[in-house]
Amino acid sequence: MIEIALTIALGCVALxxxxxxxxxxxxxxxxxxILALDTMVINAIAxxxxxxxxxxxxxxxEAALLMAMVGFVSTVAYTKFLLRGDIVE
Structure with missing residues (x-):
């Protein structure tokens, strides 16, 4: 039963x-x-x-945890670049 649920969940997340x-x-x-890219990272983690x-x-x-941290940092960097035009002050 869990295999069927996993298959359906994988299909939904891939869609x-x-x-x-x-x-x-x-x-x-x-x-x-930027929002779409952040949501893609969340779906990739799923x-x-x-x-x-x-x-x-x-x-x-563990790989999902690392990807979550990298995704958060990259979203913050993209947003900061969009707002200020520079990432490092």
């Missing part, structure tokens, strides 16, 4: 990732694209976690 890619490419403004559950190993959870 959300494709729709976020569409939003990233089509976004009318830069803040919309894919990693679901694959970790499927593979029954904890290595993927």
């Amino acid at each position: 959300a990732l494709v729709l976020n890619l569409w939003s990233l490419l089509k976004g009318p403004t830069a803040p919309d694209r 894919l990693i976690v679901l694959f970790g559950i499927h593979a029954d190993t904890s290595v993927f959870f």
